[in-house]
Structure formats: C-alpha cells, structure tokens
Amino acid sequence: MSYSVVGEILRLPSVQAAPKLLGSYLVRQTPAGRIKVRIVETEAYHQEDPASHSFRGRTPRTAPMFEAGGRLYVYFTYGMHYAVNVVVGQKGIGEAVLVRAAEPVEGIEIMRQNRGITDMNSLTNGPGKLAQALGIRDTKLSGERLSKSSISLQGGPPISQNEIVSAPRIGIKQAVDLPWRFYIKGNSFVSKL
C-alpha cells in the first residue's frame, strides 16, 4: 500500500492523470487556517477535445494549460463561479484536470464560512462550490506552480480500480459522449451520481 506519487501523475496526459488524482489531497493555506480536501471527482480536458478551453489554442486565459504539469489553471465562468484545475502533461500541450468535487478533511469550519452554509454535503460537491470553499474568489492563482502557491497536492492512499467510475463529463455541449469524468464509486461528495 504505497501512496500515489503525485509528481509522476502530473506528467501524464490528462485522461490518464484524471483517474489517478482521485484520492489525492488538495491543501490550501489561508489566513484563517489550513484547508484540506480529498479529491473524489475529476474531469480530463486536452487540446484535441472540442469541449476543452485549450481546443482553440493558447490564449491569455488558457496559457497555463500549455505549461508543464504541476501548475494551477483557475478560470471564471457563468458570471459567478471559479473552477480549479491541475495542469498535467508536457509543456506545449494544452491539457488539465478539472477538480469537480472533493471530500472535506480539515478546516471544515473555514469552508463553512467561505460557503456561507453549514451542510457538510454541499460544501465541496461541485467545481464552483469547491473553489468557494477553498476561498478562491479570483483567478490570481491561475498559472502558479503548485509547489510555490498557497495550494498544494498530496498523494493519498491509492484507490482500487474497481472503485473508479468513468462517465460522460458534465456541463459541456461538445464531445458529451466521451467518458472523461472520473469519480469514486458511491462517494457522497461526488457532484452527480
């Protein structure tokens, strides 16, 4: 039972990296204290994929996706939500893994305050909710290296293959048939089952 080596995962193409990031921890250091969550749902995006922000090439917003794995890609959408991605793969190739949902581990009170609600189950079960719980209210972290930013990624106990479900991605209109959403079977913090 060895813990997954995050550094190796970050070099993989997004479709391979996305399921392997399940079970890893996202840790954010805030003025109010430390927040730690366990990733339970991810989605893969890459430049050959019409649903990906990187599909139309590198732009100021998507530039981080084209860097080498190990950076953050944070974007704003629908006029009100932020979403957190882990950039993976090689420099020059635009891909990333969207962290769609996680399970609160540490700093739960801080997350409740950030979200303005108390219900545990609604704290981090969606990309917008997760970003809000982590206290992300802008795109300043986008492009930063995980090793140097206030957010870091820690390996967790490996998840067995038969606990990982792959399914179509959510909220997109292109390439809806591709099963590039991954989540931990039965986990109650997955955004949609």
Add this chain to the structure above:
DNA sequence: CGTAAGATGAAG
C-alpha cells in the same frame, strides 16, 4: 468596439 456563450449553482 459589440456581443454571445459558458467545464455552474440555487431556487421555484
């Protein structure tokens, strides 16, 4: 410049 659409969430 003007504008349409969007990797969502909450309420009705």
Add this chain to the structure above:
DNA sequence: TTCATCTTACGG
C-alpha cells in the same frame, strides 16, 4: 426549468 451574472474570445 429558469435565472443570476460577467469574463473571455471572436467578429466587425
């Protein structure tokens, strides 16, 4: 099902 809300990207 609808709507809130505004950045980004692209066309003129």
